[in-house]
Amino acid sequence: MNAHDPQLSHGSNAPDTLYRYDAFDAQFVRERVAEFREQVRRRLEGSLTEDEFRPLRLMNGLYLQLHAYMLRVAIPYGTLSARQMRALADIADRWDQGYGHFTTRQNLQYNWPKLVDTPDILQALADVDMHAIQTSGNCIRNVTADHFAGVAPDEIEDPRPTGEFLRQWSSAHPEFSFLPRKFKIAVTGGAHDRAAVKVHDIGLRIVRNAAGETGYEVIVGGGLGRSPFIGKVICDFVSRADLLAYLEAVMRVYNRFGRRDNKYKARIKILVHEKGIDAIRAAVAEEFEQMDRAPYAHDGAEYERIVASFATPPYESLPKDSAVLESARVANKDFAQFVAVNTAPHRVDGYAIVTVSLKPIGGIPGDATSEQMRALADASERFGFGELRISHEQNVILPHVKKDDLFALWTLLREAGLATANAGLISDIISCPGLDYCALATARSIPIAQAISQRFSDIGRQQEIGKLGIKISGCINACGHHHVGAIGILGLEKKGQESYQITLGGDPTLDASLGELLGPGVTADEVPDVIEHLVAFYLAERHDGETFIETWRRLGHARFKEALRREGEDGADI
Amino acid sequence: MAATKHPQILFASDLKLGDVLVLGADGWERDLRKAKVAASAEEAAQFEAFGKAEIAANRVVDVYLADVEIVGGAPQPLHYREKMRAKGPSVRRDLGKQAQGDAA
Numbered sequence: 001m002n003a004h005d006p007q008l009s010h011g012s013n014a015p016d017t018l019y020r021y022d023a024f025d026a027q028f029v030r031e032r033v034a035e036f037r038e039q040v041r042r043r044l045e046g047s048l049t050e051d052e053f054r055p056l057r058l059m060n061g062l063y064l065q066l067h068a069y070m071l072r073v074a075i076p077y078g079t080l081s082a083r084q085m086r087a088l089a090d091i092a093d094r095w096d097q098g099y100g101h102f103t104t105r106q107n108l109q110y111n112w113p114k115l116v117d118t119p120d121i122l123q124a125l126a127d128v129d130m131h132a133i134q135t136s137g138n139c140i141r142n143v144t145a146d147h148f149a150g151v152a153p154d155e156i157e158d159p160r161p162t163g164e165f166l167r168q169w170s171s172a173h174p175e176f177s178f179l180p181r182k183f184k185i186a187v188t189g190g191a192h193d194r195a196a197v198k199v200h201d202i203g204l205r206i207v208r209n210a211a212g213e214t215g216y217e218v219i220v221g222g223g224l225g226r227s228p229f230i231g232k233v234i235c236d237f238v239s240r241a242d243l244l245a246y247l248e249a250v251m252r253v254y255n256r257f258g259r260r261d262n263k264y265k266a267r268i269k270i271l272v273h274e275k276g277i278d279a280i281r282a283a284v285a286e287e288f289e290q291m292d293r294a295p296y297a298h299d300g301a302e303y304e305r306i307v308a309s310f311a312t313p314p315y316e317s318l319p320k321d322s323a324v325l326e327s328a329r330v331a332n333k334d335f336a337q338f339v340a341v342n343t344a345p346h347r348v349d350g351y352a353i354v355t356v357s358l359k360p361i362g363g364i365p366g367d368a369t370s371e372q373m374r375a376l377a378d379a380s381e382r383f384g385f386g387e388l389r390i391s392h393e394q395n396v397i398l399p400h401v402k403k404d405d406l407f408a409l410w411t412l413l414r415e416a417g418l419a420t421a422n423a424g425l426i427s428d429i430i431s432c433p434g435l436d437y438c439a440l441a442t443a444r445s446i447p448i449a450q451a452i453s454q455r456f457s458d459i460g461r462q463q464e465i466g467k468l469g470i471k472i473s474g475c476i477n478a479c480g481h482h483h484v485g486a487i488g489i490l491g492l493e494k495k496g497q498e499s500y501q502i503t504l505g506g507d508p509t510l511d512a513s514l515g516e517l518l519g520p521g522v523t524a525d526e527v528p529d530v531i532e533h534l535v536a537f538y539l540a541e542r543h544d545g546e547t548f549i550e551t552w553r554r555l556g557h558a559r560f561k562e563a564l565r566r567e568g569e570d571g572a573d574i
Numbered sequence: 575m576a577a578t579k580h581p582q583i584l585f586a587s588d589l590k591l592g593d594v595l596v597l598g599a600d601g602w603e604r605d606l607r608k609a610k611v612a613a614s615a616e617e618a619a620q621f622e623a624f625g626k627a628e629i630a631a632n633r634v635v636d637v638y639l640a641d642v643e644i645v646g647g648a649p650q651p652l653h654y655r656e657k658m659r660a661k662g663p664s665v666r667r668d669l670g671k672q673a674q675g676d677a678a
Contacts, residue, residue, distance in 0.1 A: 044590065046632040064636060066659055067670050069592035097669055112669070114591045364665055435655065436663040446665045498654065 017387055018081050019164050019309045021129040028171070029126045032133055036060050037119035044116070059139070059177075061132025062118055065439045071110045071118060072135040073125060075390050077145035077163035077187070078106035082377035082386040087128040089373035095121050100373065102358060102366040104430060104481055105184070106144045106390045107135055111437055133171065138179045140170035140251075146188040146195045147391035150310065151399045153347045157206045157214055159187040159195075161307045162243075169244055169296075176251050180258035181266040183251075184223075196392060198222045198231045198512035199484055201268045202250065207237065215239045220250060220280065221272030222512075224478035229269040230512045232277040234284060240303070242288075245296035249288040253280060313385040313400050318350025322403035335410050337459055338421040343406065346399075352406060354384075354398040355391070355423040356413060361457045362450050365431040366394035375416035383409045392481075393430055395423065425462040426470060426535070427453040430481055434474025434491060435498075441474035443491025443498035448472050448527050455528040456535075465535055468548045471506070484508035486549045487531060488515040500527050504534070504560055505552050516557045518564065530564065537563040576615040580641035583609040583649050584621040585659065586634035594659050594671065595634060597621055602634065605676040606660045607648045612639070 021029070036056070043053040057063075061072040073088070080088075088108055092100050095117045096110040103109055113121060125131055134141055143163045150158040166185060170176065176183070188195040189206040197203025203219035216238045222231025238246045254268045257275070272280050329336040344353040356376065359365050368376070376396055380388045383405045389397035401409055413419040422428045429452060432438065434445030449472055456462055471485030475492070482488035488503035500522055503515030522530055535548075537560060542551045552560060583606075584597035595602040596609035603609065612618040618639055625637035640656045642649035651657045662670015 044632065050589075050629065050635050064587055064592060066655075067592075067594060067662055116590050435658055436665050444664060446663075450665065496653065 017311050017313050017385055018079055019076075019160070019306060025129070025168075026126075029129075029131050029133070032060070032131065033119060033122045033126050036122060040115060040119055055137065057115075057118075058136040059134065060118075060122065061135035062113075062115070063136060063439075065111070065437055066435070066441075067437065068112045069115055069118070070437070071113045071121060071132055072103070073108045073110070073130060073132050074135050074142040075106050075108060075130075076167050077143060077149065077160045078147050078390040078392075079145075079149075079160060080388045080390065081128075082381045082388065084128045084130055085373050085377040085380070085388055087124060087130070089370035089377070091121055091124050092370040092373070094124075099367055099369045101364075101433060102368065102390050102394050102396070104392050104394060104432070104479060105142060106147075106392055107142060108390075109433070111433075136182075137177075138181050138183075139177050140166075140173065140179075140183045140185065143167050143170070144184070144186045144195060144200075144392060146190055146193075147389040147393075147397045148194055148344065148353055148399065149189065149389070150312075151346050151348075151351075151353055152190045152192075152194075153345050154191040155189045155347070156191075156208060157189045158307075158310055159189040159204075159206055160310050161303065162187050162189075162204065162206065162216075164306050164309075165244070165303060166247070169247075175255065179251075179255055180260045181263065183254075183268070193508070193510045194391075196481070196484065196508040196512075198510065199224055199228070199481070199508060200231065202247065203231050209237045213239065216243055218246065218250070221269045221277070223267055223269040224481060224483045225267070226264055226476045226478075227267075227270065227273075228478070228483040228514050229273060230514065231269075232272060234277060234281050241298040242293075244298070245291070245293040246284070246288055248296050249284045249291060252287050252291070253283045257283070313387075315348045315351060315400070316402070318348075318402065318404070320349040322350065322406075325403045325406055328407040332407070334419075334421070335407055337463070338410050338419055339406060341421045341425065341459075341463065342423040343401075348400075350403055352401050352403050354401045354406070354409065356396040356398060356418050357420040357422050357428060358395050358418075359422060359428050359449075359453065360417060360420045361422075361427060362454045364446050365429050365449050368396070372416050372418055375412065375418065379409055379412050382412070393428065395428070421459055422462055424467045424469070426456045426465050426468045426531075427462060428469075429453060430469070430471040430485070432473050432475075432479035434472075434480075438474060438479075440477060441491070442476070442493045443474050443500065444524070445472040445474035445480055445489070445491050448489060448491070448500065448524060451524070451528050452531055455532065465539065466547055468535075469506075469508075470531070481508065482506070483514045484512065485515060486547075486552070487534065489527065492521060494521055498524055500524065502527070502530055505549065505557060507549055518561055533564055534560060578612070578615055578618055580652060581644060581649065582612045582618050582621070582639040583642050583651075584612075584625055584637065585640050585656065586625060586628070586637040589633055589635055597624065602628075604671070604674075606651075606671070609642075609649050611642065611644070611649050 063070045101109045145159045186195040186200040187204040199222040205217040218235045219231040384398040429449040431449040435441035471481045472489040473480035473482040484506040490501045502518040506515035507513045586595045598608040641652040661672040
């Protein structure tokens with residue numbers, strides 16, 4: 001099968017609103033699968049050593065982890081069709097352990113594939129226009145985007161066509177396949193940043209200039225990991241026509257001047273930090289001026305082709321409010337909570353954006369069973385034009401649900417164990433796999449998330465606390481984004497034991513800030529108590545309508561630190 | 575023979591399947607309880623040499639020695655990382671060696 005196969009199943013409620021591979025894309029991915037199949041064969045027969053093979057498998061998303069290989073599948077700009085979600089479920093059942101893990105980079109990870117099966121898995125992905133190319137290695141990784149793309153009321157423009165343009169530009173780019181380090185790009189088109197653009201190597205904000213033209217604010221040098229930095233604006237407006245050439249210039253400057261002598265200082269954030277944003281801006285401007293920009297000239301026809309492939313679904317003309325929804329809310333308290341917490345305003349009257357939480361109380365953040373994936377595919381086809389999104393918060397989004405259908409959707413989700421009403425609340429915790437799976441981890445992170453989730457399991461209490469982002473990483477690489485958690489938790493090894501550092505005040509949005517350390521590390525058992533005390537202090541001190549991060553900013557870090565110290569003196573074992 | 579600070583066993587990952595192996599008396603084993611223990615620096619060096627040869631023979635990858643203690647006659651990893659490898663994910667007891675009866 002390929003992208004144009006007539007056997008593609010699309011129900012009447014599943015129009016083409018997603019980018020579909022053209023003949024070039026399909027052939028490229030098929031050839032990569034065949035190439036990797038041959039590389040695996042040569043590895044197994046001994047023609048390739050592990051040192052020779054490792055970079056090849058990594059460029060195809062295959063890692064060796066703690067218990068098994070791990071395959072990381074790209075979900076470009078976080079968008080999936082129902083058909084693709086079903087294929088992911090089928091792969092989980094046929095070649096893995098019946099589940100997948102959605103990550104903070106809008107990818108899906110299989111934790112148990114066998115090397116000998118990987119070419120077949122990649123072929124199954126290619127059959128539904130998917131791949132694992134450039135989900136690892138020192139190259140430009142999967143381009144991520146706002147998970148509310150195309151439906152958010154605050155949006156200037158859908159960021160996904162830009163994301164697809166960048167995917168095509170960066171895939172197998174010959175100059176940028178061996179960068180000093182990995183390189184991550186995120187795009188947002190909204191006034192509110194849901195894509196964490198300020199903590200990416202390059203963040204793009206779609207903006208309008210004084211003349212009303214649409215273009216891009218380009219942010220560089222953000223990143224988390226060992227040395228976290230908030231990105232800096234290198235250019236406040238790059239026209240669409242110049243975007244690829246400008247990014248090419250940024251990449252060339254990084255490729256030329258980025259450090260290769262020390263992997264911990266090799267990201268562009270270090271280059272920007274050491275040279276200064278003004279020097280980098282000047283170097284990029286010089287490169288941009290002198291380079292041959294013709295190969296990167298804007299291809300308006302191709303851009304329009306891509307834009308057209310993200311067609312607006314055939315929305316019905318509906319009133320803004322739904323009487324069906326209102327009566328269901330009155331009749332069912334659990335449903336009313338779900339609607340209050342897990343739905344967001346849509347740009348079209350009568351529709352809502354639904355966040356399906358992959359954070360059941362006490363569950364593993366981001367994990368979904370194959371049955372749940374199929375339930376989500378079914379739900380998207382019945383209620384959402386067959387389209388799904390993966391958020392960097394490790395949840396699934398149904399972006400086009402009629403308000404009239406919300407109760408039926410909720411019923412379906414509840415039967416699949418997917419109706420937890422906690423989107424954005426304290427139990428909606430971002431967590432990396434940590435030492436339960438990851439070979440780089442220094443401590444477990446999932447059990448910490450589970451313990452906090454169970455401690456705050458009461459949904460009423462969660463709603464009383466309000467929006468509060470807890471983010472947990474099992475090592476300094478910060479895949480769990482702990483630096484930008486209002487409460488961040490970092491698992492480390494201390495004297496042969498797992499130990500957890502807690503930070504406060506992180507924020508991934510346009511008001512981006514990095515968390516500040518609360519104090520010495522605590523044990524896993526102590527973490528929920530610390531969170532409990534922090535929340536109690538916040539609830540006691542907050543002004544009306546203030547979120548945790550707003551109270552922390554008003555009072556200052558020292559007040560929270562002091563409050564926790566006093567609790568410790570009062571006998572709490574922290 | 576020079577004693578090591580702790581007894582050691584040799585960990586590896588199976589090249590084809592990716593799962594965790596330990597060196598046993600008759601070659602690679604999936605059951606940690608069958609791990610052969612190096613009690614001296616010389617034995618540990620022999621283990622490592624065997625591991626390098628097995629890497630060259632394209633049977634295993636990621637070979638390294640890990641400290642253990644002997645509990646009830648069987649080696650138990652001292653570090654929590656290797657304890658995790660010996661069992662499987664602590665959050666999914668239905669997966670990994672712990673689910674197959676191969677856990678130490």
